[in-house]
Amino acid sequence: MDIKYNRILLKLSGEALMGNMGYGIDNDIIKYIAGEIQSIHSLGIKIGIVIGGGNIFRGVSLASKGMDRVTADHMGMLATVINCLAVQSTLEETGIPTRVQSAVEMRQIAEPYIRRRAMRHLEKNRVVIFAAGTGNPYFTTDTTATLRASEINADIVLKATKVDGIYSADPKKDSTATKYDEISYLDVLTKRLEVMDSTAISMCMDNNIPLIIFDMFGKNNLLNIVHGEKIGTLVKGK
Numbered sequence: 001m002d003i004k005y006n007r008i009l010l011k012l013s014g015e016a017l018m019g020n021m022g023y024g025i026d027n028d029i030i031k032y033i034a035g036e037i038q039s040i041h042s043l044g045i046k047i048g049i050v051i052g053g054g055n056i057f058r059g060v061s062l063a064s065k066g067m068d069r070v071t072a073d074h075m076g077m078l079a080t081v082i083n084c085l086a087v088q089s090t091l092e093e094t095g096i097p098t099r100v101q102s103a104v105e106m107r108q109i110a111e112p113y114i115r116r117r118a119m120r121h122l123e124k125n126r127v128v129i130f131a132a133g134t135g136n137p138y139f140t141t142d143t144t145a146t147l148r149a150s151e152i153n154a155d156i157v158l159k160a161t162k163v164d165g166i167y168s169a170d171p172k173k174d175s176t177a178t179k180y181d182e183i184s185y186l187d188v189l190t191k192r193l194e195v196m197d198s199t200a201i202s203m204c205m206d207n208n209i210p211l212i213i214f215d216m217f218g219k220n221n222l223l224n225i226v227h228g229e230k231i232g233t234l235v236k237g238k
Contacts, residue, residue: 004228007046007122009149010037011142011159014054014083016216024055025086033160033216034090037127039223041096046122048152049129050145051087053079073137077104080141084131085109097126103135103144115151122152142200150207157209158225159196160216165233166195182234185211195235204235211235 012033019026041047056079081102088098099121102110110131111117121128133144142159149157166188169177185205189198195213204211214221214232225231 001227003043003045003226005045005155005226007048007152007154008040008226009048009050009145009152009154009157010222011145011157012049012051012083012087012216013161014052014056014079016055016160016162017051017083017086018055025083027090030086030090033087034094034096036216036220036222037091038094038096039220040226041125041127043226044125045226046125046152047127048118048122048148048154049084049087049127050141050148051080051083051129051131052141053077053083055079056082070137073133074104077132077135080133081106081110081131084129088129091127097124098129099126100129100131102131104132118148118152128152140197140200142196143203146196146200146203146207146209146211149209150203154209157204157211158222159211159213160222161213162215162217163213164215164218164231166193166213166235168193180233181230182236184238185235186238188235195233201235205237208237 017025017029019029053076057075084100088100091098100110101113101118103113105112118128130148133139133141134147145157166180167177171177185201188201212232212234221231
C-alpha cells in the first residue's frame with residue numbers, strides 16, 4: 001500500500017496513558033501505544049510526539065482554584081516530562097530509537113529542544129518526543145503539537161483520543177449527535193466543537209496543516225491512517 005503521510009506529529013493526551021486507573025500511568029496502555037507506533041515506524045515514517053500531562057497534573061484546574069497560573073502551568077510542564085520519559089522507555093524496549101527534547105532545560109534527563117537537532121533525529125529514523133509544552137505558560141500541549149508540527153514540516157497532526165472522531169455534540173450525552181467525516185478549521189472554531197483549543201486550530205489553519213482526530217484504541221488505526229484510509233475526522237481548509 002502507498003504511504004500518504006511520511007512525516008507525522010502524534011498528539012497523545014495524558015489521560016490516555018492512565019487507562020481506567022483514574023491517575024498515573026498504566027503500563028499496559030503504554031505498551032499498546034508503543035506497538036501501534038512501531039507498526040508505522042517500521043515503514044520509515046518520521047514521527048514526532050507531543051504528550052499531555054493531565055493524568056498527573058492539570059495546571060488550568062489548579063489555577064482555577066486560586067494557584068498562580070504561571071506556577072500551575074510550570075507544574076503541568078513537568079508532568080508532561082514524566083509521561084515523555086515513560087513513553088520513551090517503552091518505545092526503546094520495543095527497539096525504536098527515541099529522543100526526548102524538552103522546552104525547559106533539564107540536561108540530565110532530556111535534550112534541550114533544538115529544531116535542527118530534532119530534524120536530524122527524524123532523518124535518522126529516531127522518534128522525537130517533545131516535552132514540557134512550548135516552555136511558556138498559557139499554552140496547551142495541543143498548541144505545542146501544532147507548533148512542533150509546523151517546525152518539523154509534518155504532513156499532518158494526528159490527535160489520538162478515546163472517541164472515533166468529531167461529533168456535533170457529546171455522543172455520550174446526546175443520542176442525536178452526528179459524526180463529521182470531514183470538517184473545516186473554520187467550522188470547528190465557529191461551532192465551538194472544542195476538539196482542540198482555538199490557538200491550536202488557528203495555527204493549523206494558518207500553516208495549512210491537516211488534522212485528524214481518531215480513536216487511538218482502534219487496532220491498527222494509526223497504520224491505516226498513514227496509508228490514507230479514512231479513519232476518524234479530517235480537519236482541513238475549505
